[in-house]
Amino acid sequence: MTIHILVVEDDEDFVVEIQGMLADLPGGCICHVARSRTEACAQLKAHFLDLVILDLKIPTLTGALDADPQHGLFVFNEIRTVAPGTPIFVLTGSPAEVHFREWLRHSQQIDIWSEGRKRGTFEFLRKLDVSQFSSIVTPIANAINGLDDVELSRGGIALSLAEERLIRIFAKKFHGVRCVVSKLGTGLSGARVLRLFVTNDQGVQVASAVAKIARSDVVRSECERYENYIARLSQASTPRKLATLEYGAYDLAGIFYGLAVGFDRSVFDVSKQEPGQCADIIRAIERATNPWVENVPQSRMTIKQFRQRLLRDESFMKIKEEFDLEWTTDIEERSIQARWACIHGDLHGCNILVSEANEISLIDYGDVADGPLSLDPVTLELSLLFHPDGVGPNDGWPTLEQAANWGSLDIYLVNCSYSVFVRGLREWALRAAAGSRDVAASAYSYLVRQLKYGDTDKELVITLLKGVKTFYDTET
Numbered sequence: 341m342t343i344h345i346l347v348v349e350d351d352e353d354f355v356v357e358i359q360g361m362l363a364d365l366p367g368g369c370i371c372h373v374a375r376s377r378t379e380a381c382a383q384l385k386a387h388f389l390d391l392v393i394l395d396l397k398i399p400t401l402t403g404a405l406d407a408d409p410q411h412g413l414f415v416f417n418e419i420r421t422v423a424p425g426t427p428i429f430v431l432t433g434s435p436a437e438v439h440f441r442e443w444l445r446h447s448q449q450i451d452i453w454s455e456g457r458k459r460g461t462f463e464f465l466r467k468l469d470v471s472q473f474s475s476i477v478t479p480i481a482n483a484i485n486g487l488d489d490v491e492l493s494r495g496g497i498a499l500s501l502a503e504e505r506l507i508r509i510f511a512k513k514f515h516g517v518r519c520v521v522s523k524l525g526t527g528l529s530g531a532r533v534l535r536l537f538v539t540n541d542q543g544v545q546v547a548s549a550v551a552k553i554a555r556s557d558v559v560r561s562e563c564e565r566y567e568n569y570i571a572r573l574s575q576a577s578t579p580r581k582l583a584t585l586e587y588g589a590y591d592l593a594g595i596f597y598g599l600a601v602g603f604d605r606s607v608f609d610v611s612k613q614e615p616g617q618c619a620d621i622i623r624a625i626e627r628a629t630n631p632w633v634e635n636v637p638q639s640r641m642t643i644k645q646f647r648q649r650l651l652r653d654e655s656f657m658k659i660k661e662e663f664d665l666e667w668t669t670d671i672e673e674r675s676i677q678a679r680w681a682c683i684h685g686d687l688h689g690c691n692i693l694v695s696e697a698n699e700i701s702l703i704d705y706g707d708v709a710d711g712p713l714s715l716d717p718v719t720l721e722l723s724l725l726f727h728p729d730g731v732g733p734n735d736g737w738p739t740l741e742q743a744a745n746w747g748s749l750d751i752y753l754v755n756c757s758y759s760v761f762v763r764g765l766r767e768w769a770l771r772a773a774a775g776s777r778d779v780a781a782s783a784y785s786y787l788v789r790q791l792k793y794g795d796t797d798k799e800l801v802i803t804l805l806k807g808v809k810t811f812y813d814t815e816t
Contacts, residue, residue: 341488342368343481344388344501348380348415349373349395349431350407354467358393361474367485376402377411384415384422388501388590390484391477392419393429395467424556425502425587427452429463429477431470452587453483454512461587487512493520502589503532503553509588510596511538514547524550524606524690524703531558533690533704535599549582550597550693550703556586558706559593565708566595569632569682577628578702599693603701607720608689608729611761617698622764624700625692625720626771632682633713638774639680641712644672646781649685649711651789659791663802668788671809676781677774679713687716688723689730714773718782721765724758725800726790731758733800743803746783747776747811780812 343365349355355373362369372387374380376399384392396412399405409432419428447462459480465473487508492499499507499521511519516538524533531554538547552562563584570578579597586593607625610617647656660668684691685707693701724730725738737756745751749766753759769779787805790796 341485342370343484344370344372344390345393346372346374346380346383346387346389346391347393348375348398348412349393350375350398350402351395354395354470357470358473361477364474365478365481367481367488369481376400376404377414378402380415381418384418389423389426390505390588390590391427391429391480392423393431394419395431397432423590425589425591425593427459427461427463427480427587429465431465431467450587451513452509453480453487454509455483455486489517491518493518495520495522497521497523497534500592502592505589506553506585506592506594507534507536507551509585510536510549510551510583510594511547513583514538515540516546517541524693531704531706536596545601547582548599548601550579550599551594552597552704552706553592553594554706555591556593559584559586559595562595562706565705569708570705572631572682573628573702574631577624577700597703599701599703600695602695602697603693603699605694606690606729607692607694607700608724608727608731610694611689611724611758612731615758615760618758618761619764620698621692621694621700622717622761622768624698625687625702626717626768628700628702629684629716633679633772636679636681636713638677640675641678641680641781642673642675643781643784646678646712646715647672647785647788649715650785651792655792656788659788663791663798665788665805667809671784671812676777678778678781679772679774681710681713682708683711683713683716684708685711685715687719688727689720690727692720712773712778712782714769714779715782715785717765717769717772718779719786721762721769722783722786722790722804724761726796728795733797734758738800740799740803743800744807744810746804746807747780747814752807777812780808783808784812 345362347355347358359371362371372383374383378401394412394415396409397407398411399407400411419426447460449458449460451458490508490511507519518539520537522535524535531552534551536549536551537545540546566581579599582598583596610621691704693703725732738752742752749763753762773779787801790801
C-alpha cells in the first residue's frame with residue numbers, strides 16, 4: 341500500500357537526499373515537496389497525507405530569504421487544523437528550536453495503524469542525525485503497507501482513501517482480514533454512517549459495528565455526547581462504543597459502535613415493508629428513551645428557542661427573506677409550555693435499526709443534547725417525507741390540501757399507506773409534549789430547517805408550515 345508523504349524543506353540538497361530514502365520504502369511512496377510556508381499550506385490542502393516531514397526553518401515564499409522557525413511553527417499548526425489525523429515528523433538543525441522540542445515531548449503515543457505498537461503523533465529528529473531517518477520511516481511504511489492485508493468488500497460503495505484507511509485500521513485492530521461494508525446513511529454534518537462486518541483468517545466474525553466517519557471535531561463532539569448522555573440508556577437499545585480512531589486518516593476520524601447481528605433494517609425499511617409493525621416499534625423507541633424524559637417538569641420556552649435548536653439565526657433570516665415568511669416574526673416571540681430535556685436530536689428513520697424480533701437500536705449521537713421532547717417523534721414522522729431514504733410524497737400523498745391540514749389526521753392521512761406510522765408518532769409526540777403547541781413548535785422548527793436544503797420540495801414544506809400554524813392557532 342502506497343504511503344503519501346509531504347516533505348516541507350527549502351534545502352534542495354536535503355530534499356534530494358530525503359527523496360532518495362523515500363524511494364526505497366516498501367509499498368512505494370508518493371512524495372510531495374513544499375519549499376516554503378505558502379507552498380506547504382497549499383500542498384497540505386491538496387493531497388491526502390499519511391505523514392508530513394517538516395523542517396521548521398523555512399521561508400514564507402519559495403526562494404525568499406526570510407527563513408525562520410516561526411514559519412515552520414505556522415505550518416505545524418496548519419497541519420493540526422487541516423489534517424489533524426496526520427502524524428508529523430519534525431526535522432530541525434537550529435538551536436533556537438529547543439523550546440519546541442520540549443513541546444513535542446507531549447506527543448500522544450498511539451497505535452496509529454493497528455500494528456501492535458504505539459508511536460508518537462509528533463516525532464523529532466535533528467538534521468545532523470538524518471542517517472537515522474530511513475530506519476525510522478521504514479517501519480511506518482511497513483505499518484501502512486500492512487493495512488493492505490485487510491480485504492474490503494465495498495458493496496458498490498465509493499470510499500475515499502481516508503475512509504478506507506480508517507476502516508482497515510479498525511478491522512486490523514480486531515485482527516480482521518476481511519471487512520464487508522454497507523451503507524446506513526448520511527448525517528446532517530456530512531458524516532458517513534456505515535455498517536461493518538469484520539472476519540478473521542478463519543472466517544469467524546470478530547466485529548459487527550456501526551462506523552461514523554466524519555471530521556475530527558465532529559467525532560470528538562459525538563464522543564463527549566456519548567459519555568454524557570448515551571451511557572444513561574439501556575445497552576439493549578444503544579450500541580456500546582468499540583473504538584475511536586483519530587489518527588491515520590488525514591482529516592477524518594471515526595467512532596465505532598458494536599452492534600448485535602440481525603439489526604439489518606431501518607425504521608424506514610419497516611415502514612415500507614411491514615407497516616403493521618410500526619406501532620410496536622414506536623413504543624419500543626419511546627421505552628428506550630424513557631431514562632432521558634422521566635419526571636421532566638414543564639418550562640416556559642419561546643418558539644424561537646425551539647427553532648434555534650435546529651437552525652441558527654443567521655440561516656433562519658436568509659430563509660425568512662427568501663421565502664417571504666414574515667408571519668414567523670410574531671410566532672417566534674410567543675412563549676409556550678414545553679418539556680425540555682435530553683433528546684436524540686436527529687431521530688430520522690435511518691438512525692433507528694430494527695432486528696427481526698422488532699428490537700431497536702439507536703445510532704448516530706452527533707446531535708444528542710437538551711431540546712423539546714416532542715422533537716424526536718416529530719422528526720421521525722416528517723423524515724418519512726423529507727429524508728433521502730424516506731418514502732417522500734408517495735402515491736399522491738400528501739396532496740397540498742392534506743398538507744394544509746397537517747393538524748387534522750383524519751384529513752391528512754386519507755389514502756396514506758403509512759397512517760399507522762404517522763398516527764403512532766403523533767400520539768407519542770403528544771405524550772412527550774407539554775401540549776399541542778409544543779408539538780406544533782417542533783414541527784415548525786423541523787420544517788423551517790428543510791427550506792435550507794436544495795433538494796426539498798419547497799411548496800410542500802411551505803404548505804405544511806401553513807398547516808402547522810393552523811394547528812397551533814386552533815389549539816390556542
